[in-house]
Amino acid sequence: MIQSDVDLQPYNTLAIAARAAHFARVETLEQLQEALEFARRKHLPILPLGGGSNIVLTGDFPGLVVHLDNPGLSISKQGDCTSITAGAGENWHRLVLATVDRGLGGLENLALIPGRIGAAPIQNIGAYGVELRDTFQSLEAVHVATGEVHRFSAAECEFGYRDSVFKGRARDQYIITSVCLHLPEEWHPRTDYPALQQYFREQQVDATGLTPRGVADAVIAVRTSKLPDPGVIPNAGSFFKNPVVDRELYHELKQAYPDLVAYEVGDRWKLAAGWLIDRAGWRGRRQGAVGVHERQALVLVNPGRGNGAEVTGLAREIAADIKARYGVELEPEPRYYP
Ligand code: FAD
Numbered sequence: 550m551i552q553s554d555v556d557l558q559p560y561n562t563l564a565i566a567a568r569a570a571h572f573a574r575v576e577t578l579e580q581l582q583e584a585l586e587f588a589r590r591k592h593l594p595i596l597p598l599g600g601g602s603n604i605v606l607t608g609d610f611p612g613l614v615v616h617l618d619n620p621g622l623s624i625s626k627q628g629d630c631t632s633i634t635a636g637a638g639e640n641w642h643r644l645v646l647a648t649v650d651r652g653l654g655g656l657e658n659l660a661l662i663p664g665r666i667g668a669a670p671i672q673n674i675g676a677y678g679v680e681l682r683d684t685f686q687s688l689e690a691v692h693v694a695t696g697e698v699h700r701f702s703a704a705e706c707e708f709g710y711r712d713s714v715f716k717g718r719a720r721d722q723y724i725i726t727s728v729c730l731h732l733p734e735e736w737h738p739r740t741d742y743p744a745l746q747q748y749f750r751e752q753q754v755d756a757t758g759l760t761p762r763g764v765a766d767a768v769i770a771v772r773t774s775k776l777p778d779p780g781v782i783p784n785a786g787s788f789f790k791n792p793v794v795d796r797e798l799y800h801e802l803k804q805a806y807p808d809l810v811a812y813e814v815g816d817r818w819k820l821a822a823g824w825l826i827d828r829a830g831w832r833g834r835r836q837g838a839v840g841v842h843e844r845q846a847l848v849l850v851n852p853g854r855g856n857g858a859e860v861t862g863l864a865r866e867i868a869a870d871i872k873a874r875y876g877v878e879l880e881p882e883p884r885y886y887p
């Protein structure tokens with residue numbers, strides 16, 4: 550079951566060539582526990598891997614890559630909500646389609662996000678104003694150090710904006726094996742993002758007749774028109790999180806740049822990182838094998854199949870330029886390994 554010296558290029562959507570010292574494709578809890586026991590015996594670091602759409606391989610991985618391949622989906626009515634339990638290896642978009650095709654609302658704004666369900670809680674995936682935590686109920690995970698199974702409630706996951714306990718204190722300490730979501734019967738569509746509004750206007754869709762499938766179709770159409778397909782142009786989606794800054798800095802920037810795109814979050818302001826990068830002149834720029842996507846400046850692309858150092862080098866240059874111009878720190882969203 551455990552292979553050695555495995556090429557990871559097909560397993561990451563940035564298509565970075567790197568090798569794993571050891572690689573285990575696991576379909577069951579027993580196989581997972583066996584793989585973890587192997588890593589413990591050899592004192593190997595672990596990289597839990599789903600679809601590889603939110604990682605940057607900065608070099609060869611000297612430990613054990615654990616590739617979760619346990620799909621499976623169960624959807625059942627429970628009181629006044631629908632309960633969905635999915636294996637970590639299940640494809641996220643397939644799950645979204647399975648719900649909207651049954652007329653179930655709640656996940657439609659998260660259509661077409663690449664990757665697998667096991668990774669969705671890691672950064673509390675979000676798009677168009679909806680996040681995983683809005684419907685999250687619980688998850689099961691295996692503790693890497695002991696092999697024991699733990700159940701995490703929503704509170705224990707400590708979800709934040711593109712964040713959770715699994716990106717902080719518990720990083721790489723648990724392997725998520727299944728996730729449970731609850732979709733309430735009552736549906737409140739969220740369609741206020743300008744891109745969705747524009748789509749509905751252009752398609753002359755009447756907002757009163759919306760269905761979950763209709764919103765998912767809009768999200769799919771908008772995303773397809775803007776975002777590069779990783780199968781065609783390797784990328785890891787948004788490369789930086791949108792920075793949240795204090796009022797003072799926001800007002801300073803708004804005065805200097807009246808067209809700044811920003812949204813109020815409590816007593817702070819979330820700036821659109823894509824706008825900052827675009828305004829700084831990076832959109833469409835190519836640097837060797839890597840570059841900045843021409844339609845969305847927040848997405849770094851790797852059309853020339855460059856290595857991790859080229860990708861992280863470009864990211865560092867962009868972040869330094871944004872800091873120098875606007876005094877704003879950009880934090881990469883994908884996680885770097887090793
Ligand atoms: P991977 O890249 O395989 O892993 C990501 C992290 O999760 C790694 O640290 C990994 O170790 C960990 N991990 C994976 N599986 C497990 C597991 N079972 N247990 C424990 N840890 C695990 N994200 C959004 O939030 N919103 C978007 O709209 C969005 N759009 C995107 C568009 C494009 C074109 C691309 C390429 C990416 C986009 N992303 C978006 C980022 C990415 O798709 C999501 O973060 C997704 O959840 C990653 O899933 P994955 O299976 O590919 O994870």
Ligand code: NAP
Pocket residue numbers: 675676677678741742743744775776785786787788791810812821822823845847882
């Ligand atoms: P967009 O719709 O052009 O919006 C630009 C930015 O403004 C986004 O970052 C978004 O923040 C923010 N925004 C827009 N309308 C808002 C509102 N009504 N309230 C609060 N914030 C608002 O963004 P886009 O790049 O085309 O992406 C569309 C959606 O898909 C976004 O939610 C984005 O996060 C998500 N997405 C994520 C990834 C990823 O890899 N993480 C990749 C592609 C798209 P938020 O980002 O906080 O929503």
